[in-house]
Amino acid sequence: MQILQDITQTELTERYNKLKAIKDSLLNATTSPLYAYRQENSFHPVIGEGNHAARVMFVGEAPGENEAKQGRPFCGAAGKFLDVLLAHVGLERESVYITNLIKDRPPNNRDPLPEEIAFYSPFLDDQISIIRPDLVVTLGRFSMAYLFERMELREQLQPISKIHGKVCDGTFKATRLSLLTLYHPAAALYNGGMRQTLLSDFEAITAILGKK
Numbered sequence: 001m002q003i004l005q006d007i008t009q010t011e012l013t014e015r016y017n018k019l020k021a022i023k024d025s026l027l028n029a030t031t032s033p034l035y036a037y038r039q040e041n042s043f044h045p046v047i048g049e050g051n052h053a054a055r056v057m058f059v060g061e062a063p064g065e066n067e068a069k070q071g072r073p074f075c076g077a078a079g080k081f082l083d084v085l086l087a088h089v090g091l092e093r094e095s096v097y098i099t100n101l102i103k104d105r106p107p108n109n110r111d112p113l114p115e116e117i118a119f120y121s122p123f124l125d126d127q128i129s130i131i132r133p134d135l136v137v138t139l140g141r142f143s144m145a146y147l148f149e150r151m152e153l154r155e156q157l158q159p160i161s162k163i164h165g166k167v168c169d170g171t172f173k174a175t176r177l178s179l180l181t182l183y184h185p186a187a188a189l190y191n192g193g194m195r196q197t198l199l200s201d202f203e204a205i206t207a208i209l210g211k212k
Contacts (some may be wrong), residue, residue, distance in 0.1 A: 001090075033119055034106065034116060035104070038068070038104050046063040047099065048099030048127060049093075049097070050096050051097055056134070057131060058137045060074065060139040064076055064105065064109055073099055073100055103123060104120075125150070129173060134177070135178045136177060140183070141160045164182055165180075183197065183198055
């Protein structure tokens with residue numbers, strides 16, 4: 001199973017520079033609906049991290065408190081379980097790219113508001129366009145709903161309880177892209193029964209990579 005894209009060092013450098021430009025833009029995004037809250041709490045925007053040649057990109061919903069303090073995605077308890085899930089299918093963080101739909105922490109970990117999704121989603125679009133993964137894995141219902149709409153899959157959108165673990169092939173900016181819907185790893189922290197569900201659903205990743 002090939003985990004990384006076969007690209008040149010020149011292209012890797014170009015991707016790094018483009019992703020850094022996204023980070024710089026977000027750091028100074030004073031018009032963001034969450035900018036004031038970030039500044040008041042000395043939080044950091046959470047842009048994303050991982051391999052810029054990754055074939056798999058994970059998209060969560062929004063940073064939690066630990067993530068906002070460190071400026072890193074999935075670095076709390078849910079992140080530790082994500083590491084377990086990755087290891088279950090023979091992957092490491094260094095071989096994938098991890099980000100969120102919302103790049104700043106909403107107050108009290110509340111659900112993202114429509115205006116926040118509208119502001120931050122273009123940054124996610126740019127990340128997908130730069131990295132060009134073969135597979136995007138959504139973690140949670142907000143990133144799921146956004147990408148089903150963005151990839152012209154709205155007719156196939158159902159509650160996450162019905163489509164978790166299933167793969168859809170859609171179009172992202174005229175490019176074919178596979179989309180896998182999963183529960184957020186945090187679900188297993190509150191419901192032990194979700195642990196096995198996530199472990200089983202993660203196995204679809206290796207099946208998809210093996211076909212491409």
